Amino acid sequence: MSATRAMILVVARELRLSFRRPDQLLQPLVFFLIVTTLFPLGLNLQLSLLKDMAPGVLWTAALLSSLLSLESLFKGDADDGTLEQLVLSGHSLTVIVIAKTAAHWLLSGAALVLASPLVAIALGIPVAAFGTMFASLVLGTMTLSWLGSIGAALTVGLKRGNVLLSLIVLPLAMPMLIFGAGATDRAISGMSPAGALYFLGSLCLFTCTLAPFAASAALRITLE
């Protein structure tokens, strides 16, 4: 079986498993909505002021809700022994990590991007900035999935790994927050967001090429 075929099978399996449990798919999205509701309530802002904070709020909520689903990236498979079988399958572990992370992004990041217009309208982000928001969220959540795969692989064997996972991944994710919110901010105020988007794109490519190797090395450490 070729590596591509193995990847497709792993992705298909992940998608099938999570569509059988749609509540797990929806919970991070509901969390995303709830967190964005907290900010206007807590800050007691008028809509005009809210617009200035909107990119930051949107991005912070997106980061936090993607973190929620990260823990399950390897955990379920590690607990029932599937992960060991995948390691022993003869395929490169890196390939499997890539497939699992890509599936994870489809289920968390892409879903978040699809849900983002709801939040954006509620926060008063103009429709003209939606294109930039989509692009930045796609690139940013993808980068977060790659970075998160390292964190998830490092904490997979731990009992209380969830808080530790956030502690590890969030500092590494700060550049995405800066550029993602920056791009959206610029689009809202009518400036060109190209610079920030390029940065996000390069971060995404950078993590996509290196993170799978780090994550598979981490899995080998925690699983052995």
Added chain:
Amino acid sequence: MWTWFYRLASPPFVYRTAGTLTPWFMAAAAVAIGYGTIAGLLFAPPDYQQGDAFRIIYVHAPSAWLSLFAYTTLAVAGAIGLIWRIKMGHAVSAATAPIGASFTLAALLTGSLWGRPMWGTYWAWDPRLTSELILLFLYVGVMSLRAAFDDPGRGDRAAALLGIVGVVNVPIIHYSVVWWNSLHQGATVAKIGKPAMPGSMLWPLLAMFLGFMCFYGAVLCMRLRGEVLNRERQSAWVREAIQS
């Protein structure tokens, strides 16, 4: 030529060498920090803009430098442990993490104390302060990850990997924070550039750098000895070393 490298992998050798080096580092640190403190606080002229408040640089800048230096040490020692499976690499990495975190904290505290008279606020979202804060989070992450594993060997390797990932990310984080600040047109912060310093200011600063490095070396050796003893507590030479 590799024999010295292999000898570094031997715990008794590391334990003894660290013990021999500690007093030398301590003495050098005492001399350099003593000179730097006296010359910096008493003899260096006050800054024409900042007055006497600039003198906090003599603690702040070396702490900030060592916070980065210790993180690099952590990552390099961890990588040595991971690649060549040298346990002493992990011991150095584990010993250096709390020291580096303390220097990071010292740099943050002195920075905020310096910020109060200069910028009028204890905390400004200055790029350097912010990336220093993120560095502190990275330290905490590495230390917590090492502590979270029941099996120390696995914790060591996991922490080493995270250290390497962090060291790749530190420049990215730093430059993105700089970029973010320029985006928000750093309204409050008059960036403290590197003005050309007269020698009477510069020499004490260099002495402080040297002194802090030696102090770091001394503390690292002391912590490393404890770390080695703890890790090798089952072996015979530890029993001999403690009884003698």
